[in-house]
Amino acid sequence: MSTTAPLPGLLGQLSHWQRLGDGFRSSTNPWQMSELAPYLAGLGLAALVGLLVHFWRQHNDMSLRCDNPRKLFRELCQAHGLDAQQRRLLLEVAEAACPYQPALVFLQPQSFAAERLPPALAERAAELTSLRERLFA
Amino acid sequence: VSQGLAATLRALSKSRNDAATAVLVAALDGDEPSMSALAVRGLMERRSKAGQLAVLRRWRDLSDAQREACDFGRGRIAAALRDALVSGDDRLFEAAAQLALRFDEFELVATLIHVAENSTSPHVAPAIYLVQQLVDALATRLSAPADPHGRHDLQGVRCSLLESLAGSLARYRTHQRTELVEAYVALAGPECETLRKILDDPHHACFDPVIHALSHGSNPAITSLLMGMLKVPQLPHMAAKILERRTDRPLIEALLGIGLPCAAPTAANLQQITELAWLASPRQFVTAFPAAEQQAQAMRLATAAGLRAAARLDIVAEMLECAEPAGQAAALEMLAAIPGDRANKMIRAALQSNEPEVQAAAARLLRERPMPGVMNALVELVSSPHPAAAAAAREALSEFSMDNYLRRFEALEESIRTTTGQLVLKVDPEAIDKLRRELEDSHRMRRLRAIRAATSVGGLPLLADALVQRLEDEDHVVRAAAAEALQHCTGSDVRDALLAALNDRSRSVQNAAEASLSALEGAVWATTTPPERPHA
Numbered sequence: 001m002s003t004t005a006p007l008p009g010l011l012g013q014l015s016h017w018q019r020l021g022d023g024f025r026s027s028t029n030p031w032q033m034s035e036l037a038p039y040l041a042g043l044g045l046a047a048l049v050g051l052l053v054h055f056w057r058q059h060n061d062m063s064l065r066c067d068n069p070r071k072l073f074r075e076l077c078q079a080h081g082l083d084a085q086q087r088r089l090l091l092e093v094a095e096a097a098c099p100y101q102p103a104l105v106f107l108q109p110q111s112f113a114a115e116r117l118p119p120a121l122a123e124r125a126a127e128l129t130s131l132r133e134r135l136f137a
Numbered sequence: 138v139s140q141g142l143a144a145t146l147r148a149l150s151k152s153r154n155d156a157a158t159a160v161l162v163a164a165l166d167g168d169e170p171s172m173s174a175l176a177v178r179g180l181m182e183r184r185s186k187a188g189q190l191a192v193l194r195r196w197r198d199l200s201d202a203q204r205e206a207c208d209f210g211r212g213r214i215a216a217a218l219r220d221a222l223v224s225g226d227d228r229l230f231e232a233a234a235q236l237a238l239r240f241d242e243f244e245l246v247a248t249l250i251h252v253a254e255n256s257t258s259p260h261v262a263p264a265i266y267l268v269q270q271l272v273d274a275l276a277t278r279l280s281a282p283a284d285p286h287g288r289h290d291l292q293g294v295r296c297s298l299l300e301s302l303a304g305s306l307a308r309y310r311t312h313q314r315t316e317l318v319e320a321y322v323a324l325a326g327p328e329c330e331t332l333r334k335i336l337d338d339p340h341h342a343c344f345d346p347v348i349h350a351l352s353h354g355s356n357p358a359i360t361s362l363l364m365g366m367l368k369v370p371q372l373p374h375m376a377a378k379i380l381e382r383r384t385d386r387p388l389i390e391a392l393l394g395i396g397l398p399c400a401a402p403t404a405a406n407l408q409q410i411t412e413l414a415w416l417a418s419p420r421q422f423v424t425a426f427p428a429a430e431q432q433a434q435a436m437r438l439a440t441a442a443g444l445r446a447a448a449r450l451d452i453v454a455e456m457l458e459c460a461e462p463a464g465q466a467a468a469l470e471m472l473a474a475i476p477g478d479r480a481n482k483m484i485r486a487a488l489q490s491n492e493p494e495v496q497a498a499a500a501r502l503l504r505e506r507p508m509p510g511v512m513n514a515l516v517e518l519v520s521s522p523h524p525a526a527a528a529a530a531r532e533a534l535s536e537f538s539m540d541n542y543l544r545r546f547e548a549l550e551e552s553i554r555t556t557t558g559q560l561v562l563k564v565d566p567e568a569i570d571k572l573r574r575e576l577e578d579s580h581r582m583r584r585l586r587a588i589r590a591a592t593s594v595g596g597l598p599l600l601a602d603a604l605v606q607r608l609e610d611e612d613h614v615v616r617a618a619a620a621e622a623l624q625h626c627t628g629s630d631v632r633d634a635l636l637a638a639l640n641d642r643s644r645s646v647q648n649a650a651e652a653s654l655s656a657l658e659g660a661v662w663a664t665t666t667p668p669e670r671p672h673a
Contacts, residue, residue, distance in 0.1 A: 066153070067155035
């Protein structure tokens with residue numbers, strides 16, 4: 001008795017073989033977009049933190065190369081060890097004398113002259129004198 | 138600067154925020170002069186080209202204090218200066234040129250060469266001038282003692298500049314800037330291969346400008362280069378020719394500074410120099426260099442150089458007429474190697490000079506150069522009150538030494554013994570000492586010869602003590618000769634010794650002593666009681 005099927009017969013059933021693996025596929029529900037939501041939220045948060053860090057560094061890291069007059073003002077305030085109140089006062093003086101280059105106030109003792117100061121600062125003459133002496137004396 | 142302002146300045150200088158430059162420039166233009174100077178300092182200390190160029194742009198308007206503040210830019214401003222030099226802007230170029238010289242920014246020469254070679258640049262002439270100035274400054278620094286705190290490795294800078302200038306030399310046909318060639322020559326050392334190659338190749342594009350630079354360059358570095366070439370082996374032929382032709386005072390002074398006699402390479406190089414234009418008229422030279430030592434050194438140099446005999450004779454003849462005694466004496470030394478009647482006449486004339494230094498120089502020449510008719514002059518010179526002249530004459534007559542005289546004594550006739558002996562006594566200052574040593578010699582023949590020689594030279598009175606000692610000689614012939622010779626001596630010790638010799642065991646000694654005593658004392662001897670004579 002012959003054990004081999006004739007070749008033309010096998011080739012005739014080729015279409016059935018192609019469907020052989022169909023039974024192994026998942027029988028669960030198809031993929032949903034909502035499954036990605038936590039990951040996206042995490043990524044978004046990370047990006048936000050990164051941006052915040054970046055902006056914080058841009059704002060406070062004086063070793064970064066930049067061209068920022070207000071940052072320079074802060075850098076000089078740091079160099080002189082001015083506290084927040086003194087910084088605010090100096091900024092007011094700078095905005096009155098040299099608004100485009102606030103740091104210039106560190107090289108312009110005449111900005112502290114009474115006639116150049118805005119009237120609002122007239123009452124803080126003592127503080128201004130102390131600040132002027134700190135910067136120039 | 139106050140503490141607060143110092144902190145501001147420090148922060149602005151070091152800040153990485155470019156706004157600091159703008160702040161400093163604004164302060165520079167402000168009303169407060171003290172702040173302006175501070176701003177200049179800040180801008181110079183910042184390594185910001187824009188800020189430094191802003192200062193350069195305002196250079197003409199800066200006060201002295203502000204310009205002084207620019208000194209803080211030393212070593213930091215090269216990039217800005219480079220930009221200013223190539224900008225084509227008059228104000229920037231002027232400022233950059235001044236600061237380049239002030240800060241010895243030698244590295245800018247490469248940029249300046251670029252400007253100088255660019256025929257369309259409006260700053261060709263000033264760029265060339267600046268190259269020359271910087272090269273001169275570098276050459277001066279190189280010739281000065283090394284500064285251990287100096288910012289520059291000067292030899293490194295020199296090599297770098299030479300490289301740039303060598304590039305310019307290669308492009309010489311295009312730009313034809315002889316000043317750049319001169320700058321190269323000023324920095325090139327005496328062993329520079331490129332320079333030597335050019336000097337040996339008349340067809341080289343730079344041959345003419347190099348020769349011109351070496352021949353006419355007033356730069357002290359060029360004088361140093363020529364002098365350096367003299368000191369290293371193989372002086373290029375063209376360099377020798379240039380050394381022959383140059384008549385400028387700095388070069389002459391440098392040549393007169395050569396230590397003579399000199400080392401082998403210099404001596405060989407000097408021989409290549411067959412002419413010295415500045416000595417063509419010795420009278421003019423003497424007028425220009427009246428110092429005796431300079432004149433003498435010039436003559437020593439002429440002696441060391443390879444001048445022709447005729448030229449040497451002309452120089453000596455004129456120097457003997459117009460130079461200082463030291464110059465004349467040194468000039469005479471040049472005659473040592475020149476035979477002939479003209480030289481002989483000069484030497485004879487010099488022997489009659491009123492200057493002992495010149496007489497001495499002439500006498501020294503006569504030692505190696507026997508000349509008829511000068512003996513009397515030399516003998517007279519031996520008695521000169523001037524030690525140098527007398528010593529030179531003795532040196533010239535050194536043949537008339539006591540050693541020679543004693544060696545030939547037996548062969549001389551009696552009359553010649555006397556005349557030559559007197560000359561020997563005059564010429565040889567050690568003649569008496571030598572006779573004294575000879576009298577003490579172990580050989581009786583030499584002792585006897587010494588007594589006879591002392592008699593011939595007329596030196597017996599000077600040897601009285603030695604002759605007295607000879608009365609104790611073991612040899613009775615010597616004792617007798619000594620006793621006989623003592624008749625020419627005086628002194629009580631001589632008389633006593635002769636009296637003692639009357640008791641000598643030898644009859645011949647007794648007789649000689651008696652004869653000498655008779656001769657010495659004459660009538661005095663007659664009055665004294667003769668001692669008892671021992672029987673032989």
